[in-house]
Amino acid sequence: xxxxxxxxxxxxxxxxxxxxxxxxxxxxxxxxxxxxxxxxxxxxxxxxxxxxxxxxxxxxxxxxxxxxxxxxxxxxxxxxxxxxxxxxxxxxxxxxxxxxxxxxxxxxxxxxxxxxxxxxxxxxxxxxxxxxxxxxxxxxxxxxxxxxxxxxxxxxxxxxxxxxxxxxxxxxxxxxxxxxxxxxxxxxxxxxxxxxxxxxxxxxxxxxxxxxxxxxxxxxxxxxxxxxxxxxxxxxxxxxxxxxxxxxxxxxxxxxxxxxxxxxxxxxxxxxxxxxxxxxxxxxxxxxxxxxxxxxxxxxxxxxxxxxxxxxxxxxxxxxxxxxxxxxxxxxxxxxxxxxxxxxxxxxxxxxxxxxxxxxxxxxxxxxxxxxxxxxxxxxxxxxxxxxxxxxxxxxxxxxxxxxxxxxxxxxxxxxxxxxxxxxxxxxxxxxxxxxxxxxxxxxxxxxxxxxxxxxxxxxxxxxxxxxxxxxxxxxxxxxxxxxxxxxxxxxxxxxxxxxxxxxxxxxxxxxxxxxxxxxxxxxxxxxxxxxxxxxxxxxxxxxxxxxxxxxxxxxxxxxxxxxxxxxxxxx
Numbered sequence: 001x002x003x004x005x006x007x008x009x010x011x012x013x014x015x016x017x018x019x020x021x022x023x024x025x026x027x028x029x030x031x032x033x034x035x036x037x038x039x040x041x042x043x044x045x046x047x048x049x050x051x052x053x054x055x056x057x058x059x060x061x062x063x064x065x066x067x068x069x070x071x072x073x074x075x076x077x078x079x080x081x082x083x084x085x086x087x088x089x090x091x092x093x094x095x096x097x098x099x100x101x102x103x104x105x106x107x108x109x110x111x112x113x114x115x116x117x118x119x120x121x122x123x124x125x126x127x128x129x130x131x132x133x134x135x136x137x138x139x140x141x142x143x144x145x146x147x148x149x150x151x152x153x154x155x156x157x158x159x160x161x162x163x164x165x166x167x168x169x170x171x172x173x174x175x176x177x178x179x180x181x182x183x184x185x186x187x188x189x190x191x192x193x194x195x196x197x198x199x200x201x202x203x204x205x206x207x208x209x210x211x212x213x214x215x216x217x218x219x220x221x222x223x224x225x226x227x228x229x230x231x232x233x234x235x236x237x238x239x240x241x242x243x244x245x246x247x248x249x250x251x252x253x254x255x256x257x258x259x260x261x262x263x264x265x266x267x268x269x270x271x272x273x274x275x276x277x278x279x280x281x282x283x284x285x286x287x288x289x290x291x292x293x294x295x296x297x298x299x300x301x302x303x304x305x306x307x308x309x310x311x312x313x314x315x316x317x318x319x320x321x322x323x324x325x326x327x328x329x330x331x332x333x334x335x336x337x338x339x340x341x342x343x344x345x346x347x348x349x350x351x352x353x354x355x356x357x358x359x360x361x362x363x364x365x366x367x368x369x370x371x372x373x374x375x376x377x378x379x380x381x382x383x384x385x386x387x388x389x390x391x392x393x394x395x396x397x398x399x400x401x402x403x404x405x406x407x408x409x410x411x412x413x414x415x416x417x418x419x420x421x422x423x424x425x426x427x428x429x430x431x432x433x434x435x436x437x438x439x440x441x442x443x444x445x446x447x448x449x450x451x452x453x454x455x456x457x458x459x460x461x462x463x464x465x466x467x468x469x470x471x472x473x474x475x476x477x478x479x480x481x482x483x484x485x486x487x488x489x490x491x492x493x494x495x496x497x498x499x500x501x502x503x504x505x506x507x508x509x510x511x512x513x514x515x516x517x518x519x520x521x522x523x524x525x526x527x528x529x530x531x532x533x534x535x536x537x538x539x540x541x542x543x544x545x546x547x548x549x550x551x552x553x554x555x556x557x558x559x560x561x562x563x564x565x566x567x568x569x570x571x572x
Contacts, residue, residue, distance in 0.1 A: 008034040008154070008187040010464055011174050013161045013227055014194035015039070017048035017137070017450055018432030020144040021096070021457030022191045024103070027151035029465035029472060034185060035148065036159040036176065038194075038222065042142060043133065044157060045220040047195055047404055047433065048450060050261070052124055052322070053136040055097055055107075055451045059115030062093035062451060065479055069093070073447060077440030081447075082239075084413040085438040089447070089455055091476070096454040098477045103147060105140045110322065126323055128332035129258040137450070159183070161226060164190060164234045164428070171234065171427035189427050189464045192417070193457065196405035196433040197225025198244060207407055208242050211297040211400070216253050218246060218261040218401035227434045228409055234428065237410040237420045239436030243444035246293040246402040250325075250334040251304065253399065258332035263325045264289060265307055265398055267317035270383040272309030273363055274398070279346060279355030281363070286372070286380035290446050293400040306337075306349055307398045308360070310390040317386070329396070338392040345393045360388060406444045408436035415460035429464065431456035506562060513559030521552035 010026055012019045015037030023033040039045055055062060057069050058076045069090035073081050097107070097118055110116035110123055120136025132138055145155055158179045165173035165184070173186035197203040203225040204212045232238060248269045253260035266289025274292070276282050283295040296305060309318070318326035330336050339345035346356040363379075364387050366372045372379040379385060409430045411417055416424035432453035439447050462472045509516070525548030532540040 008032055008185065009468065010034070010189035010191060010461075011036065011185050011187045012191045012193055013174065014046075014192070014432070014434075015044065015141075015145070015155060015157075016046040016193065016195060016432060016453065017141065018453035018457040019191070019193035020141060020148065021099075021454045022193060022429075022431055022461045023153050023155075024144050024148050024151065025099070025458050025461035026464060027148060027153045029461065029470045031461075031465060031468065031470070033148070033153040034187065035153065035155045036161055036174065036178075036185070037155060037157050038160040040157050042145070043138060045222050046141070047219040047223070048453065049138050049141050050130075050132040050220050051137050051450055053120030053450070054110070054116055054448075055093070055118040055120070055454075056115040056448050057089060057093050057451060058445070058447050059113070061114050061117050062097060063477070063479055066090045073438075076445040076447065078443060078445075080440035080443070082437040085411070088413040088459060089438060089452060092455045092458060093448075093451045094477050094479070095474070096451060096458060099458065100140060100454070103140070104143045106136070116322070124262075124323070126328075128263050128323065128328040128334075130261070161194075161230065164230045166234055169426060171425060189429065189467075191415070191457075191460045191464075192227035192231055192409065192428070192430040192434050193432045193453070194227040194434055195223040196244070196408065197228055198223045198402045198405050200225040203228065204405075207238075208244055208405060209298040211299075214400065215246070215297045216249055216251075216260065216399050216401045218249060218253070219403045223404060223433065225434075227430065231409045231417055231428070231430065231434075234417075235419045235425060236417045236428070236430075237422070239407055239410050240441040241407040241436060241439070241444050242298075242442065243294050243407065243439070244297070244402045244405045245290060245439075245446045245449060246297075246400060247289050248293050248296070248307065248398050249401040250329055251397040251399040252334050253401065256333055259329060259334045260401065261403075262323040263328045263332075264321060264323075264401075265325055265329070265396055266290075266292065267321055268309050268313060268325055268396065269307035269398060271313045271317040271386045272307060272388055273359070275306050275308055275349075275351065275356065275359060277303035277351055279349075279351035279353075280359050281375070281377045281379075284378060284380050285383075286385060287382045291443075293402070296398075296400040297402070304349075305398050306351075306395045308345075308388060308393070308395045309386075310388045310393050312390040313386050313388070314394055325396075335397055337395040340391045340393070342393060345395055349395055349397075364388060404433040404449060406433075406436060406439040406446075408434050410437055411435050411456070413459070414463040415456045416463065429460040431460050509559055510563050513556065513563070517552045517555035517559065520555055521548040524548055524551045 009031035010033050012023045012035045015035050023035045026033045058072050070086050073086040106121040107118050108121040110119040124131050161174045161176040163175040164171050171190045175184050199221050201212045247264040248266050250259045270285050337348045342357045346353040411430050415429045415431050417428040417430050465472050525544040529540050529544035
């Protein structure tokens with residue numbers, strides 16, 4: 001049946017950050033939007049809601065100068081990013097942050113790295129596993145959903161779109177189902193914002209690779225590519241490429257919800273090596289965790305994969321991630337194999353012993369001789385490789401994890417969907433992970449999912465409002481000159497010390513807080529007894545004990561307060 005009871009100015013497919021931003025911004029500009037969201041409940045699943053909440057542009061501050069950000073995107077993508085999309089994000093990414101703040105979003109600086117300057121608060125706790133409820137992204141999506149309704153828009157839950165309605169080449173509505181009933185919704189504009197196609201086997205194998213079964217879904221698992229399929233049927237063009245954004249995970253994620261989406265195992269796998277069931281390396285580990293996840297998805301056999309490293313890597317790169325594998329993975333029940341020799345480790349992994357020994361020796365020798373590029377599987381050095389020699393030698397069973405796909409619908413700088421002639425399809429827009437082009441082509445780079453989605457959601461709404469004759473005033477925020485500095489070195493490519501290792505006093509306080517409290521209380525008690533015993537006699541004993549207990553409680557309280565603060569701000 002056709003929805004004739006209400007007149008909508010635009011239909012938004014998807015209620016994540018891209019869809020709700022587009023809808024609320026459109027409502028602010030005097031339009032009446034309808035959001036079709038397939039999920040149910042106030043906390044319906046979406047990648048946006050379950051994200052880490054960091055707004056960055058290639059791990060740069062969005063308040064840097066526009067030209068600087070454009071050049072950075074071009075470097076990351078080897079010049080394959082669409083220039084107009086890079087420019088649009090560089091121009092409007094900071095404005096998205098200001099807009100979200102005006103709608104109640106709160107931000108905090110998660111750590112000193114430039115890329116973590118804008119983290120939605122409260123942030124995810126520094127612990128393994130699924131931890132997104134009532135965190136920053138969840139709260140802002142709830143708030144935007146409420147504001148949408150208050151501004152006269154409609155959020156229709158349990159609604160799944162299946163076809164775009166076209167009349168004389170223009171998109172005029174959507175066909176789908178709502179609560180099991182077939183429906184047709186009509187509006188002069190449609191914004192596709194339903195995410196990528198990472199959970200659709202057919203689309204994944206067609207556009208990404210044959211490794212669908214080897215890839216773990218580390219997101220909300222709602223990206224079925226409905227919007228992409230509908231857009232292609234309507235004549236939209238598809239951007240080149242076959243990459244996704246994701247990370248390397250402990251393969252226990254398949255049966256243990258405590259080890260995904262965090263901690264990632266990227267830092268361990270890229271500092272060490274990755275082997276398959278034959279005991280040999282199979283991919284270049286030396287570029288980034290995202291690149292490694294893609295390579296494993298495209299080349300991984302059905303058997304197990306292992307990240308192999310040593311105690312030095314475990315105590316170094318293993319501790320530097322925002323939610324680090326060391327010690328959180330083991331605490332969460334993730335499998336970590338340890339052995340004093342390569343023979344013992346190979347036996348624990350169940351791989352051919354001699355092949356593994358040869359692989360390990362070959363890697364260590366090439367690293368020492370500076371010939372990693374000459375290995376049978378060449379190893380690049382964007383991420384600093386480290387020798388695997390310090391016992392215990394260690395291994396973690398791993399798998400590639402996908403968050404969202406980076407190939408998608410082709411759009412212009414105003415989020416208008418383009419056909420094969422690069423001409424906008426009238427009435428059709430798209431924003432977020434359903435689009436491509438920003439991240440590059442065949443060797444895409446991660447630029448930032450939340451900021452991409454929200455920024456192009458804003459642009460879609462403002463373009464539609466302009467076409468409808470509405471006055472659209474865009475105020476660009478002042479660029480922060482302090483942002484244009486040499487950023488803190490990337491954890492994945494520098495031996496620089498991070499985390500609590502940079503704060504030896506805090507680290508000592510947390511690790512030895514109880515012994516310190518006991519020792520200090522004993523010292524105070526003994527000192528007080530020595531000073532008061534001659535004057536008070538036996539009364540000095542309970543006095544000294546009481547003061548000692550008080551000192552113990554106070555010091556322990558301070559230690560626990562330090563621990564609480566550092567758990568939110570600094571990885572252990």
